[in-house]
Amino acid sequence: MTPTAGSYRRRRFVERVMFTLAGIATASSIGILIFLLGYIAVHGVTALSLDFFTNLPAPVGEPGGGMANAIVGSAKILLVAALVGIPVGFVGGIYLAEYGRSGLAFWVRYAADVLNGVPSIVIGITVYALIVRPFGHFSTLAGGFALGLMMIPVALRSTEEFLRLVPSSLREASLALGAPTWVTIMRVVVPAGIRGIVTGLLLALARVAGETAPLLFTALNNRFWSPGWRAPTASLPVMIFTYAIAPYDDWHRQAWAGGLVLLTLVLGANILARLLMHGGRARGGA
Amino acid sequence: MEALGAIGVRREAKLPVRPRRVGDFLLRTGSLGLALSVLAITATIATVLFVQSRQARVAFGWPFLWTSVWDPVALRFGALPFIYGTVMTTFLALAIAVPVGLGAAICLAELLPLRIADGLTFLIELLVAVPSVVYGLVGVFVLVPAMRGLETTIQGALGFIPLFSGPIYGVGLLTASVLLAVMVVPFIIAVSREVLLAVPETQREAALALGATRWEMVRHVVLPYARAGILGSIFLALARALGETMAVTMVIGNRPEVSASLFAPAYTMAAVLANEFTEATDDVYLSALVEVALVLFAITVVVNGIARLLIGRVPRPGAANT
Amino acid sequence: MRQRVWAAVVFGLVLAVVASRAAVLVTGAGATFPYPIYSKWFDEFHKRFSDLQINYQSIGSGGGIRQVLDGTIDFGATDGPMTDEQLASAKIPILHLPTVLGAVVPTFNLPGIERLRFTPEALAAIFLGKVTKWDDPAIAEANPGVKLPSQALVPVHRSDGSGTTYIFTDYLSKVSPEWQKTVGRNTSVNWPVGLGGKGNEGVAGLVKQTPNSIGYVELIYALQNKLPYGDVRNRAGKFVQASLDSVTAAAAGAENIPDDFRVSITDAPAATAYPIASFTWLLVPTRIADADKGAALKKFLEWMLSDGQSLAPPLNYAPLPPALVTRERQALSKITVGG
Numbered sequence: 001m002t003p004t005a006g007s008y009r010r011r012r013f014v015e016r017v018m019f020t021l022a023g024i025a026t027a028s029s030i031g032i033l034i035f036l037l038g039y040i041a042v043h044g045v046t047a048l049s050l051d052f053f054t055n056l057p058a059p060v061g062e063p064g065g066g067m068a069n070a071i072v073g074s075a076k077i078l079l080v081a082a083l084v085g086i087p088v089g090f091v092g093g094i095y096l097a098e099y100g101r102s103g104l105a106f107w108v109r110y111a112a113d114v115l116n117g118v119p120s121i122v123i124g125i126t127v128y129a130l131i132v133r134p135f136g137h138f139s140t141l142a143g144g145f146a147l148g149l150m151m152i153p154v155a156l157r158s159t160e161e162f163l164r165l166v167p168s169s170l171r172e173a174s175l176a177l178g179a180p181t182w183v184t185i186m187r188v189v190v191p192a193g194i195r196g197i198v199t200g201l202l203l204a205l206a207r208v209a210g211e212t213a214p215l216l217f218t219a220l221n222n223r224f225w226s227p228g229w230r231a232p233t234a235s236l237p238v239m240i241f242t243y244a245i246a247p248y249d250d251w252h253r254q255a256w257a258g259g260l261v262l263l264t265l266v267l268g269a270n271i272l273a274r275l276l277m278h279g280g281r282a283r284g285g286a
Numbered sequence: 287m288e289a290l291g292a293i294g295v296r297r298e299a300k301l302p303v304r305p306r307r308v309g310d311f312l313l314r315t316g317s318l319g320l321a322l323s324v325l326a327i328t329a330t331i332a333t334v335l336f337v338q339s340r341q342a343r344v345a346f347g348w349p350f351l352w353t354s355v356w357d358p359v360a361l362r363f364g365a366l367p368f369i370y371g372t373v374m375t376t377f378l379a380l381a382i383a384v385p386v387g388l389g390a391a392i393c394l395a396e397l398l399p400l401r402i403a404d405g406l407t408f409l410i411e412l413l414v415a416v417p418s419v420v421y422g423l424v425g426v427f428v429l430v431p432a433m434r435g436l437e438t439t440i441q442g443a444l445g446f447i448p449l450f451s452g453p454i455y456g457v458g459l460l461t462a463s464v465l466l467a468v469m470v471v472p473f474i475i476a477v478s479r480e481v482l483l484a485v486p487e488t489q490r491e492a493a494l495a496l497g498a499t500r501w502e503m504v505r506h507v508v509l510p511y512a513r514a515g516i517l518g519s520i521f522l523a524l525a526r527a528l529g530e531t532m533a534v535t536m537v538i539g540n541r542p543e544v545s546a547s548l549f550a551p552a553y554t555m556a557a558v559l560a561n562e563f564t565e566a567t568d569d570v571y572l573s574a575l576v577e578v579a580l581v582l583f584a585i586t587v588v589v590n591g592i593a594r595l596l597i598g599r600v601p602r603p604g605a606a607n608t
Numbered sequence: 609m610r611q612r613v614w615a616a617v618v619f620g621l622v623l624a625v626v627a628s629r630a631a632v633l634v635t636g637a638g639a640t641f642p643y644p645i646y647s648k649w650f651d652e653f654h655k656r657f658s659d660l661q662i663n664y665q666s667i668g669s670g671g672g673i674r675q676v677l678d679g680t681i682d683f684g685a686t687d688g689p690m691t692d693e694q695l696a697s698a699k700i701p702i703l704h705l706p707t708v709l710g711a712v713v714p715t716f717n718l719p720g721i722e723r724l725r726f727t728p729e730a731l732a733a734i735f736l737g738k739v740t741k742w743d744d745p746a747i748a749e750a751n752p753g754v755k756l757p758s759q760a761l762v763p764v765h766r767s768d769g770s771g772t773t774y775i776f777t778d779y780l781s782k783v784s785p786e787w788q789k790t791v792g793r794n795t796s797v798n799w800p801v802g803l804g805g806k807g808n809e810g811v812a813g814l815v816k817q818t819p820n821s822i823g824y825v826e827l828i829y830a831l832q833n834k835l836p837y838g839d840v841r842n843r844a845g846k847f848v849q850a851s852l853d854s855v856t857a858a859a860a861g862a863e864n865i866p867d868d869f870r871v872s873i874t875d876a877p878a879a880t881a882y883p884i885a886s887f888t889w890l891l892v893p894t895r896i897a898d899a900d901k902g903a904a905l906k907k908f909l910e911w912m913l914s915d916g917q918s919l920a921p922p923l924n925y926a927p928l929p930p931a932l933v934t935r936e937r938q939a940l941s942k943i944t945v946g947g
Contacts, residue, residue: 011499061644122559220635245809567769
């Protein structure tokens with residue numbers, strides 16, 4: 001079955017064209033990443049200074065302000081988010097993996113999918129209606145709660161996935177030795193899957209760390225340090241947004257610096273998470 | 287058997303029964319409770335949206351979805367401009383992102399050696415993690431001026447086509463679509479690559495054995511096999527694009543108007559919510575905005591549902607952060 | 609670098625815990641129009657009284673009105689006075705307290721052109737979409753000798769609920785019957801044409817980045833960003849540039865400021881008056897439950913009426929007329945604190 005030279009050459013030509021296009025697509029995608037990171041790095045690094053990390057924002061038009069309160073504010077919000085999202089996601093995921101074979105589990109998974117797809121701004125609106133308005137103030141708690149809600153589906157799904165990956169032989173061995181179900185789950189299965197679970201939780205946290213929209217309606221912003229947990233607070237993403245759309249060059253510089261800090265933290269968490277996961281498996285790879 | 291049973295009975299009789307049951311009971315109900323709370327949360331969101339939009343739904347009815355007016359003074363609202371803007375930007379973004387994403391996925395799944403491809407995929411997946419506001423930042427300072435130049439060039443050559451007519455601002459529908467495309471391409475690449483890798487080698491080898499070139503193998507065997515998964519990845523990207531707020535509002539021009547030109551400023555549902563929600567001073571105005579949120583919510587539920595059906599098992603966070 | 613971040617975070621957390629013990633935090637939000645002078649005021653006030661912090665967020669006048677009605681902030685700020693219906697819907701009666709006077713200027717981005725004159729008709733026509741090119745006679749007539757490009761105009765307006773919009777549309781409604789009929793005056797209107805920017809900052813940013821654009825912003829935003837702005841012809845027929853003097857002249861002409869201090873001074877009759885000038889107000893509930901916050905706010909208001917006024921001119925806001933200050937001081941007693 002020898003193909004005629006002519007048509008074969010044409011087919012090879014088409015192949016070469018298509019694969020070149022595919023290669024260009026890949027190169028552009030990598031190129032975008034490098035451009036994005038590089039651009040932010042260049043603009044952000046020149047704007048970074050000790051002032052940026054230790055000063056509060058300065059009045060409009062005056063130089064020398066910083067984002068110290070925004071960095072701390074983001075940390076506090078994420079702490080609240082973790083306290084809301086991790087227990088629900090982690091323990092809920094245990095239910096789905098260990099007990100959930102039935103219709104109820106299906107609905108929970110479906111609800112988590114829906115929740116995952118809800119645009120973050122809609123979550124912000126809901127939390128505004130449920131918490132900010134009735135209680136009468138914007139707060140770190142409201143902002144953290146909104147972000148925590150967004151963490152739940154990712155935490156839930158990753159916990160379930162990694163618990164399912166634990167071989168049943170481990171469960172059966174534990175049960176055969178007489179351990180109660182709950183001990184089996186908490187002392188044997190969960191520790192076996194903990195690496196993947198932690199990865200998933202870390203990724204969930206990193207994802208919400210960059211969210212801006214829900215914070216606009218829940219934590220507002222703050223010129224000063226935010227006392228406690230029930231006052232409005234500055235946060236990195238909101239500050240970046242506010243400064244980016246303004247006309248002041250000094251604010252633009254700070255926006256770049258903020259973008260660099262945020263990006264570093266988020267990417268750092270992602271890389272850490274993936275290294276954790278890949279390190280655990282015996283597979284080769286990045 | 288009997289012996290084992292006897293041993294079992296004896297062991298059970300020896301060990302205290304109460305603590306075991308309590309522990310089991312606690313874990314089971316506790317985890318069930320928290321799992322149910324997820325249902326409750328989602329139901330609450332849907333309810334809040336439905337209830338708070340009542341005033342607008344009653345006032346404007348179904349025509350709300352296809353009327354193009356947004357007048358806070360006369361209190362007449364129709365969401366068509368936002369639905370149009372959302373649909374158009376998403377559609378255009380996918381039109382750009384799908385060929386590029388699929389092409390890259392093919393390259394990474396079929397052409398490159400595994401270790402290099404794994405490394406590159408790892409890098410591309412990092413793009414998924416970049417926050418929206420950072421994309422917006424680069425969009426405002428880099429993309430907008432670049433698009434202004436590009437649009438002027440296009441209008442110079444093709445300005446007679448209505449799609450490319452009208453004044454050029456730099457911000458607008460096309461700019462937002464390009465930015466969205468950049469944001470969703472990594473999704474498509476990551477998920478599609480996984481799907482392509484899952485196609486059995488036997489299929490590939492069979493095609494090659496029949497004399498197909500590698501491209502023909504990909505086009506006629508691998509892609510059709512992976513079709514459902516790839517479509518699913520597209521829907522996932524679609525869902526993400528629909529909800530994008532910050533990056534879009536920074537580059538779209540924020541104008542509630544349906545226009546024929548791609549260069550015109552536009553508005554999306556998410557963007558109008560971000561801009562106007564805290565300020566709607568009339569109850570009807572606020573209710574109209576919540577109705578916009580309800581529509582957005584409904585659309586994302588449907589799209590996610592379709593994606594779920596197509597993809598089946600949604601990939602774990604390690605592969606693509608969905 | 610990340611270690612520095614962590615160090616800053618830990619340091620900040622400690623600081624936040626320490627700082628949070630001492631300070632009273634009052635939160636307000638609203639107009640972007642006076643944001644430069646407000647942020648200066650709150651900064652100076654905090655330097656004077658270090659245990660009192662007033663956190664002001666410029667989210668637009670519409671936001672200020674809405675949030676103060678919702679009770680989620682301690683005070684609001686607006687340059688578009690609340691309507692009677694809005695006031696009636698408030699759970700606790702709300703006071704309008706004027707703070708300074710400012711000007712809304714038409715700012716533009718035309719390479720090489722620094723000064724332009726606009727007639728009221730031209731401004732209305734531009735934002736109605738009737739005038740679409742810079743070299744239209746409506747603009748050219750008022751600017752003999754200026755080479756206007758034959759480029760398309762890019763109008764820029766506010767995408768959020770804005771008192772600056774209220775002032776501008778209030779003026780346009782007075783000078784253009786067509787505007788009054790088709791668009792009207794409000795903090796958020798159905799703009800016939802133009803791009804939307806968020807806040808005065810957003811509009812200034814868009815104008816700065818978009819060639820051939822024209823927007824409307826508070827004077828200080830044009831000045832601080834070195835954007836050119838046009839003179840506007842006033843009711844007396846003269847082309848006036850926005851300045852401290854011309855804004856003060858506009859206020860001087862305002863007869864009979866009512867007891868609730870809601871008044872419009874656009875299109876003022878005085879010969880030297882700038883036609884698009886306005887007061888800006890703080891919206892303060894008459895009953896403040898939290899004693900500390902109420903005391904802090906009242907202290908600020910007194911300070912604002914005395915020391916604060918002198919900080920306005922350097923930022924190109926006109927201080928309040930002395931007679932008005934006296935009346936306002938009396939009005940402060942309507943605010944009850946605690947209990």
